[in-house]
Amino acid sequence: MDFLKSAVASAISKGPPFPYTFGDRVTLDQSIWTLYNGTRKEDGSDCSIFTFDITAGRSRLPLARNAVRKMRTLRHPGVLRVHDTVETDTYIYVATERVIPLEWPARRKSLSVETLKWGLQTVAGTLTFINDEASSVHGNVRLTSVYTSQSGEWRLGGFEILSSMKEDEAIIYSMGSITPDSGKYCPPEVSKSGWDVIKRHPLSATDSYGFALLVFEVFNGCLINSESIGQTKNLPPSMHQSYKRLLNQNPKARLSVSHFRDQGRRSGGFFDTPLIKLSEGIESLGLKSDGEREEFLSELDEVANDFPEEYFTAKVLPELLKSVEFGGGGPKVFASVMKIGARLSEEEYNSKLTPVIVRLFANPDRAIRVCLLDHLPSMIEHLPQKIVNDKIFPQMVTGFADVAPLVREQTVKAVLTIIPKLSDRTVNGELLKHLAKTSNDEQPGIRTNTTICLGKISRSLGVNQTRQKVLIAAFCRSLRDPFVHARNAALLALAATSDLFNEDDCATKVLPALCPSLIDKE
Numbered sequence: 001m002d003f004l005k006s007a008v009a010s011a012i013s014k015g016p017p018f019p020y021t022f023g024d025r026v027t028l029d030q031s032i033w034t035l036y037n038g039t040r041k042e043d044g045s046d047c048s049i050f051t052f053d054i055t056a057g058r059s060r061l062p063l064a065r066n067a068v069r070k071m072r073t074l075r076h077p078g079v080l081r082v083h084d085t086v087e088t089d090t091y092i093y094v095a096t097e098r099v100i101p102l103e104w105p106a107r108r109k110s111l112s113v114e115t116l117k118w119g120l121q122t123v124a125g126t127l128t129f130i131n132d133e134a135s136s137v138h139g140n141v142r143l144t145s146v147y148t149s150q151s152g153e154w155r156l157g158g159f160e161i162l163s164s165m166k167e168d169e170a171i172i173y174s175m176g177s178i179t180p181d182s183g184k185y186c187p188p189e190v191s192k193s194g195w196d197v198i199k200r201h202p203l204s205a206t207d208s209y210g211f212a213l214l215v216f217e218v219f220n221g222c223l224i225n226s227e228s229i230g231q232t233k234n235l236p237p238s239m240h241q242s243y244k245r246l247l248n249q250n251p252k253a254r255l256s257v258s259h260f261r262d263q264g265r266r267s268g269g270f271f272d273t274p275l276i277k278l279s280e281g282i283e284s285l286g287l288k289s290d291g292e293r294e295e296f297l298s299e300l301d302e303v304a305n306d307f308p309e310e311y312f313t314a315k316v317l318p319e320l321l322k323s324v325e326f327g328g329g330g331p332k333v334f335a336s337v338m339k340i341g342a343r344l345s346e347e348e349y350n351s352k353l354t355p356v357i358v359r360l361f362a363n364p365d366r367a368i369r370v371c372l373l374d375h376l377p378s379m380i381e382h383l384p385q386k387i388v389n390d391k392i393f394p395q396m397v398t399g400f401a402d403v404a405p406l407v408r409e410q411t412v413k414a415v416l417t418i419i420p421k422l423s424d425r426t427v428n429g430e431l432l433k434h435l436a437k438t439s440n441d442e443q444p445g446i447r448t449n450t451t452i453c454l455g456k457i458s459r460s461l462g463v464n465q466t467r468q469k470v471l472i473a474a475f476c477r478s479l480r481d482p483f484v485h486a487r488n489a490a491l492l493a494l495a496a497t498s499d500l501f502n503e504d505d506c507a508t509k510v511l512p513a514l515c516p517s518l519i520d521k522e
Contacts, residue, residue: 078126141210152308212246444483455493
């Protein structure tokens, strides 16, 4: 492997600039390409690099060049995305989005049946585009031509013999037979009469047969021998009939991939699943009505375990965040964001969620503010101390003076969660100033919660006369509060903090305020 990487590096140094760095080699069977993980030199972003050794595989060079040309010109969400290509005298390099071959057993077996249906529906849509819109035949549809992206979505590659049927000298006619394991995967009419025979049959027939083999391989692993063709082992029962029609020995009677997809999408069909509906509806989340949005979120929770983990991170989460910020998604959507956020690594959380959380704290929407405060306990451990102290708290303090009592009360309660991330200067300055105001709030519940809060944060206050002065003044004032629960809170707070006061303060300030409580009728 080191020899291969050094050979590639040597070839790059002699040819045109290639702004990508090679990483580990990735296992890839039945392919003319060698696959590496890579990174873009400019920003370190992940990519995959397909390399073709011209010297060792000169007879297949036209296949490699055709694949590069088709990947660059085909524009469809289901096609493997190309970043850059370079050809030297000895190598062809193709940098694409970072992908994993679907052929990997561990990768394929980790996916639920519902996810496999979702992926097959994606590939069916891509093939429908190739056949119907591009008037082309892929000719190499199999498990080893499909990859999964970093978002968990399926991408179609393997374009070595992809050809437009409008071309008289298309490469599929002359070189279709030299693709790896061509004899095992080509349809029976091609095995019998050669690739020229596809001119006399429906354009979709060749890829229909290949797609049927892909369906089998997705649920069973790579095709071992021709005896497996047509077996329905491990396939969803609802797919059996349509699957067999894809394999019809008569190419003129063979079901097209487009019709297979349409049959699956009918009510109750094998592609009529919540997972597929949600994946198609996620991008229009911001345009949904409140009722539609609520139904969507409910269904999202139900299928959460079927979606690939990375799809939530790369696709669902950004759309939910846009809905919260700009599409009126509100607290319910934010609750779903937090569920996904719990699955993120610290790096992902800080890059994807933290900036949005900071912006949301600046949002004047009271429902959003209360929602943020409610979820603060689950967020706080992920938020850096500097972000909390310098960006979130300065926005949060507006809640202490908000006209809505609920916002004021939730802000006071949130102090207990946020205080470990605040600097001493912030706690003993800005925070105490606001708590002094809420301790005199017109709402008795807010006054009570302020007293409880001061008692619980007392040991986080500066060790000086100011702490004693602030606490004694607040607690003694609460002992005279007409609201009985506020008086009880003051008594409990004094008991919990009594060791913080010196003898003089206890004798001259605390006891005189405390004694009337002995005859309190309540």
